[in-house]
Amino acid sequence: MFKKLTTGLTLALLLATGGVQAAGSEGYVNDHAFSFEGPFGSYDQEQLRRGLKIYTEVCSSCHGMKFVPIRSLGDEGGPHLSKAEVRAYASDFIEVWDQDLNEGEGDYRSAIPADHFPKGGNANAPDLSLMAKARAGFHGPAGTGINQLVKGMGGAEYILSLLTGYTGNEKTSAGVTLYENTAYPGGWISMGPPLEDELVEFEDGHKNDLQHLSEDISAFLMWTAEPKLNDRKRAGMVGVLILGFLTLLLYLANKALWRPIKYRKD
Numbered sequence: 001m002f003k004k005l006t007t008g009l010t011l012a013l014l015l016a017t018g019g020v021q022a023a024g025s026e027g028y029v030n031d032h033a034f035s036f037e038g039p040f041g042s043y044d045q046e047q048l049r050r051g052l053k054i055y056t057e058v059c060s061s062c063h064g065m066k067f068v069p070i071r072s073l074g075d076e077g078g079p080h081l082s083k084a085e086v087r088a089y090a091s092d093f094i095e096v097w098d099q100d101l102n103e104g105e106g107d108y109r110s111a112i113p114a115d116h117f118p119k120g121g122n123a124n125a126p127d128l129s130l131m132a133k134a135r136a137g138f139h140g141p142a143g144t145g146i147n148q149l150v151k152g153m154g155g156a157e158y159i160l161s162l163l164t165g166y167t168g169n170e171k172t173s174a175g176v177t178l179y180e181n182t183a184y185p186g187g188w189i190s191m192g193p194p195l196e197d198e199l200v201e202f203e204d205g206h207k208n209d210l211q212h213l214s215e216d217i218s219a220f221l222m223w224t225a226e227p228k229l230n231d232r233k234r235a236g237m238v239g240v241l242i243l244g245f246l247t248l249l250l251y252l253a254n255k256a257l258w259r260p261i262k263y264r265k266d
Helices: 045-057 070-074 083-093 146-151 155-163 210-225 229-262
Strands: 095-098 107-110 166-173 176-181
Touching: 045 210, 070 083, 083 107, 155 210
Parallel strands: none
Antiparallel strands: 095 107, 166 176
16 A cells, blocks of 8 residues: 655655756656557556556555546446446445535535545645646657657656656655655655555456556556547547548549640640
């Protein structure tokens, strides 16, 4: 499970900002071949379901996803749970604050699919709903953005590299324990290693070492940030085909219109 995060300004900077940084120091982000990358890529449904399980059992103790509706777990292109599974997940694992209960004083109740995921248990821990889009893993060179053109923004890769980038070294600064991380800007982060081998068990027996757990949660957080990725790619592909067909028609029409003039005999 997530280790307790330290309080104060350092904690508030976790992931949401550059955090504890050394001047000119940037973390190292490894490129990874996720299934959803490229013009024909799409989310792996089973990987998203594993990522949901990791979020539920580990990450949700500190981090929320307030911009993600619970009902979206049943959408095609996502975890695609059945309606019954979505209702069961909401009622079994999530409690939300309802101001209308307890004679207007408010109280917690079991969630329903129409609710959103709640805020995390730690008020200072950043929300993870859009984290994969907020973090660019690839930059440059020299501000040109070529790396992003070739590899994509790299938000999922940043999360993956962060989760697997702990070296095991620790230090204390101003009473705050910091952990060395090769992916984090500055090299030191206030969040302890959240994942470890065999922390989460999967019913299908899928590998649950640190690398695979990190890949699954990274893919899931990419889906929460870009839930309509598959639809967007399909629409884009249809648009490209239609524009290509129209271009061909325009070319042929142009040839037909100019043929009498280009080949007329004076």
